Amino acid sequence: MRLYRDEAVVLRTQKLGESDRIITLLTRDRGRIRAVARGVRRPGSRLGARVEPFMLVDIQLYERRTLDLITQVETISPYARGIVADYGRYTAGTAMLETAERLTQAEEEPSLQLFLLLVGALRSLAAGEYPSGLVLDAFLLRSLSVSGWAPSFTDCARCGEPGPHRAFSLASGGSVCPGCRPPGSAAPGPQTLVLLGALLSGDWPTALTCDQRARREGSGLTAAYLQWHVERQLRSLRLVDREDRTSPQETGQGMPV
Amino acid sequence: MFEGVVQDLIDELGRLPGIGPKSAQRIAFHLVQSDPVDVQRLITAMQEVTRKVRFCEVCGNVSEEERCRICRDPRRDPSILCVVEEPKDVVAIEKTREFRGRYHVLGGAISPIEGIGPDDLRIKELVGRLSSDEVTEVIIATDPNLEGEATATYLARWLKPMGVRITRLASGLPVGGDLEYADELTLGRAFEGRRLLDV
Numbered sequence: 001m002r003l004y005r006d007e008a009v010v011l012r013t014q015k016l017g018e019s020d021r022i023i024t025l026l027t028r029d030r031g032r033i034r035a036v037a038r039g040v041r042r043p044g045s046r047l048g049a050r051v052e053p054f055m056l057v058d059i060q061l062y063e064r065r066t067l068d069l070i071t072q073v074e075t076i077s078p079y080a081r082g083i084v085a086d087y088g089r090y091t092a093g094t095a096m097l098e099t100a101e102r103l104t105q106a107e108e109e110p111s112l113q114l115f116l117l118l119v120g121a122l123r124s125l126a127a128g129e130y131p132s133g134l135v136l137d138a139f140l141l142r143s144l145s146v147s148g149w150a151p152s153f154t155d156c157a158r159c160g161e162p163g164p165h166r167a168f169s170l171a172s173g174g175s176v177c178p179g180c181r182p183p184g185s186a187a188p189g190p191q192t193l194v195l196l197g198a199l200l201s202g203d204w205p206t207a208l209t210c211d212q213r214a215r216r217e218g219s220g221l222t223a224a225y226l227q228w229h230v231e232r233q234l235r236s237l238r239l240v241d242r243e244d245r246t247s248p249q250e251t252g253q254g255m256p257v
Numbered sequence: 258m259f260e261g262v263v264q265d266l267i268d269e270l271g272r273l274p275g276i277g278p279k280s281a282q283r284i285a286f287h288l289v290q291s292d293p294v295d296v297q298r299l300i301t302a303m304q305e306v307t308r309k310v311r312f313c314e315v316c317g318n319v320s321e322e323e324r325c326r327i328c329r330d331p332r333r334d335p336s337i338l339c340v341v342e343e344p345k346d347v348v349a350i351e352k353t354r355e356f357r358g359r360y361h362v363l364g365g366a367i368s369p370i371e372g373i374g375p376d377d378l379r380i381k382e383l384v385g386r387l388s389s390d391e392v393t394e395v396i397i398a399t400d401p402n403l404e405g406e407a408t409a410t411y412l413a414r415w416l417k418p419m420g421v422r423i424t425r426l427a428s429g430l431p432v433g434g435d436l437e438y439a440d441e442l443t444l445g446r447a448f449e450g451r452r453l454l455d456v
């Protein structure tokens with residue numbers, strides 16, 4: 001039984017008893033952990049809003065045989081503030097948190113890359129740098145990549161023949177050449193594959209030039225690709241509000257709630 | 258494991274919120290050893306509640322009639338509507354004796370991670386109530402947590418074009434607390450909502 005300290009993003013909270021909560025965290029060093037925040041639902045709680053989803057915190061926990069106990073929390077970045085001020089950002093952010101939770105299947109298995117990716121995506125979402133739907137899709141594609149399921153949007157995912165190719169197969173891992181194309185492959189528009197490739201590599205200038213049709217088709221393919229690999233429906237994904245209200249001029253903390 | 262009916266009772270009690278297996282066992286044995294008259298009173302109360310209680314057809318609050326006590330009361334101001342998540346929030350606000358308007362109970366808050374979206378809440382009913390010109394102000398009193406704030410943001414976006422005044426309950430420092438322990442979000446809110454000291 002000892003105290004330990006880590007950086008963490010709060011992924012999920014669940015009510016426990018009269019005034020406690022179970023907090024699911026993605027930590028920098030220990031991967032996903034679940035811990036108890038005592039008395040956090042009382043108005044005078046010292047932990048307060050620091051253990052709300054989207055918060056990046058410096059956290060101290062007391063190791064116990066069952067769930068660890070949160071003893072101290074300091075905010076590093078209150079991303080929740082910028083995210084919750086806009087409904088589109090909130091739904092996109094929630095889908096990111098659920099994905100991060102799903103991709104870290106075992107508890108206490110370090111996932112540093114996923115942690116850094118999530119922090120970067122939440123930072124971008126809170127600042128309103130780019131349309132929230134695109135930030136979500138970029139995060140989903142990159143988080144799948146760091147989990148070992150990197151999709152290919154140019155070369156053939158099966159034989160490696162240089163692309164671009166027209167067909168896209170979830171089971172094969174992305175674009176497929178005419179020779180490798182399995183029956184039932186999708187045939188997305190060329191601009192959709194350009195958009196997805198740009199989101200995967202972080203080429204925002206290219207991604208922002210793609211039209212709404214490509215964005216819609218791209219988000220559909222990304223969601224299908226994610227669910228194919230995590231093998232379960234993500235509840236928050238169907239509730240993502242992709243109506244873009246973020247213009248480059250509207251950056252900052254958004255409207256006051 | 259106990260025999261037959263005692264174990265059945267423990268199992269049923271254990272399904273209630275906040276009651277673990279030990280508490281269920283303690284309550285079950287308390288009932289076994291209680292005066293049968295007391296137990297019968299409890300049974301009657303539980304039967305009555307399932308038979309009589311329903312939701313108010315106007316506001317969604319718990320009620321014994323088609324309309325709840327507050328919606329039936331002609332002294333309540335129909336121009337101000339307070340939107341809350343659960344019926345228990347109505348009770349909390351009523352205890353303050355500060356609010357004389359009417360309520361609208363959403364039945365929860367938007368929580369995509371739990372699969373609860375706007376269509377699962379009584380938002381359409383709220384929009385329907387606002388289509389009459391009677392309501393001039395909507396006070397959004399959802400919980401001051403992430404789901405509550407997101408629900409407030411969503412409602413504000415929907416209701417703004419309807420031309421009513423939309424307000425949100427203030428949030429900030431708890432009375433009796435220490436400033437140094439306040440978290441950054443709460444302290445930030447307290448600054449945003451600071452008020453003029455009129456002395």
